[in-house]
Structure formats: C-alpha cells, structure tokens
C-alpha cells in the first residue's frame with residue numbers, strides 16, 4: 001500500500017492570479033487556472049485513480065492518491081465544490097492568521113468544506129518566510145495558535161498540518177508534535193512516510209500552473225519518471241545541509257544507501 005499525495009494551492013480564473021491566496025508572481029507559480037484544474041481532476045478520474053479518504057489517511061492508513069491544498073486562499077471553496085461534484089475528498093491546509101481577510105477563506109467557508117467531507121488542517125498561523133528559522137517558543141506558538149483557531153471554528157480536534165514553504169526541520173517537527181499534530185505533510189516529493197515522536201511525516205508532489213493534466217496523472221499513479229524527476233529536482237535545489245537533526249540524517253542515510261524511493 002502506498003499513498004501518493006499531491007500538493008495544490010489556489011485555483012483561479014484565467015489570468016486572475018491574485019484573486020486567491022498570497023499575492024505576487026512567486027505565489028502565482030503554484031496557482032492553477034480553473035479550466036486546467038478541472039482537466040487535472042477529470043484526467044485522474046479517467047485514469048482510474050483511487051482517491052484516498054483524508055480522514056483515513058489522518059488515521060494512519062496510507063493508500064491511494066490524496067489531494068491537498070496549501071495556504072487557505074478563498075478558492076478553497078471552488079476546489080472543494082469541484083472535487084465534491086466528482087466524489088473526491090481532499091485536505092485543505094489553512095494559514096489561520098489570514099482567515100476572513102481579502103483573498104482567503106472565512107470561517108463559514110471552512111465549515112462548509114468540512115461538511116462536504118474535506119479535511120481541514122493547519123498551515124501555521126502566519127506562514128513565516130522560513131518557519132525553520134524560528135525559535136522553539138515562536139514555533140510552538142505558530143502551530144498551537146493555528147490549531148486552536150481551527151478547532152474553535154470547526155468544533156472538532158485538528159491534528160493534521162502542512163509545513164509552510166516546505167521549510168522542514170527537526171525543530172519544526174518537534175513543535176508540531178508538541179502542539180498535537182499527528183500527521184505532518186512536507187514538500188519532499190516522496191511516497192515514503194516516516195515517524196517521529198507521535199507524528200507521521202508524509203511527502204507530497206507539487207503541481208504548478210504550467211503542469212498539464214498528464215503530469216497530475218503520472219504523479220498520482222506513479223507512471224513514467226514524473227515522481228523521480230521531482231525527487232531529483234528537489235535534491236538539487238534544496239541543500240540537505242540546511243536540514244537539521246533527524247530529518248537530515250534520515251534523508252542522508254537514504255541517499256547514501258541508494259534507496260531512493262519516489
């Protein structure tokens with residue numbers, strides 16, 4: 001059994017990059033135009049993709065393809081409706097300090113997403129530029145305030161999160177674990193999960209605005225070399241030496257032993 005998790009962000013009308021989520025050209029790189037996003041969903045369904053139930057994944061069963069969405073832009077409602085119409089349940093990670101501000105989801109929208117069967121998790125409170133640079137107190141505050149905010153809105157426990165910017169470190173993980181997060185998604189392109197303390201750590205494959213539906217299918221079902229290409233690019237772009245503690249040792253050991261799994 002293998003879980004392949006895809007990482008989306010916002011879904012926007014043609015050319016309207018700043019309508020949802022964080023503004024600017026760097027963020028726009030991760031936003032899909034609605035027509036392309038619909039084509040992604042339909043191509044994955046046509047290919048017979050088995051979509052994972054996010055609540056089941058949070059419960060520790062890793063099988064199928066899980067669709068996740070970072071940042072908590074207002075277009076989460078659009079993505080949620082498009083998935084619901086196709087019988088797919090996804091997972092939305094919310095920058096809780098932005099809830100209700102221009103371009104971001106509000107509390108009623110989050111409750112509606114949950115009622116549709118999607119899972120709501122944390123993407124930190126303020127989405128720091130580099131969360132791994134924060135000290136232990138600030139890190140704990142980011143996760144705890146975010147989880148508390150979501151729990152108050154949803155009226156249920158929240159124990160799933162994704163790391164903003166993919167800036168994973170041992171201290172980020174330790175603080176997430178201490179804040180009650182039991183499933184933490186990173187931006188490392190891998191299907192292999194690992195565990196630290198009470199927390200399961202799961203990688204994800206990123207989808208960018210330039211990615212065609214065939215790329216989503218290839219990443220979802222493991223066809224061709226799409227997963228391996230992301231893995232190779234990740235390790236070229238992200239120097240492992242800035243990873244600290246067990247995360248670095250884990251990645252290093254895997255590379256040294258040649259056990260690259262994508």
Ligand SMILES: [Zn+2]
Pocket residue numbers: 070071123127164165
């Ligand atoms: Zn983010």
